[in-house]
Amino acid sequence: SQTIHQWPATLVQPVGSPLSLECTVEGTSNPNLYWYRQAAGRGLQLLFYSVGIGQISSEVPQNLSASRPQDRQFILSSKKLLLSDSGFYLCAWSVQSKGTNQPQHFGDGTRLSIL
Amino acid sequence: AQKITQTQPGMFVQEKEAVTLDCTYDTSDPSYGLFWYKQPSSGEMIFLIYQGSYDQQNATEGRYSLNFQKARKSANLVISASQLGDSAMYFCAMRERNQGGKLIFGQGTELSVKP
Numbered sequence: 001s002q003t004i005h006q007w008p009a010t011l012v013q014p015v016g017s018p019l020s021l022e023c024t025v026e027g028t029s030n031p032n033l034y035w036y037r038q039a040a041g042r043g044l045q046l047l048f049y050s051v052g053i054g055q056i057s058s059e060v061p062q063n064l065s066a067s068r069p070q071d072r073q074f075i076l077s078s079k080k081l082l083l084s085d086s087g088f089y090l091c092a093w094s095v096q097s098k099g100t101n102q103p104q105h106f107g108d109g110t111r112l113s114i115l
Numbered sequence: 116a117q118k119i120t121q122t123q124p125g126m127f128v129q130e131k132e133a134v135t136l137d138c139t140y141d142t143s144d145p146s147y148g149l150f151w152y153k154q155p156s157s158g159e160m161i162f163l164i165y166q167g168s169y170d171q172q173n174a175t176e177g178r179y180s181l182n183f184q185k186a187r188k189s190a191n192l193v194i195s196a197s198q199l200g201d202s203a204m205y206f207c208a209m210r211e212r213n214q215g216g217k218l219i220f221g222q223g224t225e226l227s228v229k230p
Contacts, residue, residue, distance in 0.1 A: 032215075032216040034216075034217075034218075041223075042222060042223070043206060043220040043221055043222040043223055044160075044206070044218075044220040046217060046218070046219075049215075049216070049217060051215070051216075059217075088158060090158075090160060092160070094216050096216070097216070098212070099148075099212070100146055100147055100148030100167060100168070100210045100211070100212050101148050101165055101167055102210075102216065103150055103162040103165060104150075104160075104162070104216070104218055105162065106152075106159060106160035106161075107159075108157075108158065108159050109158045109159065111158070
């Protein structure tokens with residue numbers, strides 16, 4: 001069966017520090033991969049998605065970036081964190097499909113607090 | 116314009132009763148899918164149920180059913196026989212065929228089940 005791992009679970013970082021959040025998927029090949037951010041009490045905002053190694057699409061301009069160095073690895077990074085980067089970050093994967101019936105499956109998330 | 120609208124920020128239901136969570140959507144793509152997710156306080160996103168735009172029957176998954184009214188562009192989630200463990204945030208999401216695998220999420224409804 002497929003599993004998705006996301007770490008760390010919580011992170012406290014000072015303003016201006018770098019960031020690296022990692023997500024890996026097991027039990028499937030060539031998945032679509034996604035990074036979302038969720039502000040407290042709000043819905044999910046799609047940040048990046050990837051349909052293959054090295055292929056990254058950005059949904060919102062910001063100081064974050066994403067990379068996909070391996071088929072089942074997705075990394076969210078920042079060179080200098082801002083206070084506004086605080087939030088709950090979720091990684092997700094889905095089967096590549098031209099249809100609309102494939103759900104996204106989420107990791108447990110990372111709670112990021114910027115001080 | 117909002118593509119997914121959930122008008123109920125919070126809902127209360129008595130244990131063992133049924134509850135309906137509202138979701139309306141907006142799309143010009145004739146092929147789309149609608150998803151509901153549950154997010155407990157721990158943060159993980161749990162996929163509950165899917166409805167395709169061409170499905171003739173309403174989707175059902177155990178105690179979850181989807182009241183799909185295509186002409187009204189609504190996809191309400193019905194939870195029967197509510198349990199205390201159903202207390203969580205619930206998100207409606209849409210995937211349009213011409214947008215690849217991306218999901219658009221509503222703002223969520225917080226459901227509280229009373230004993």
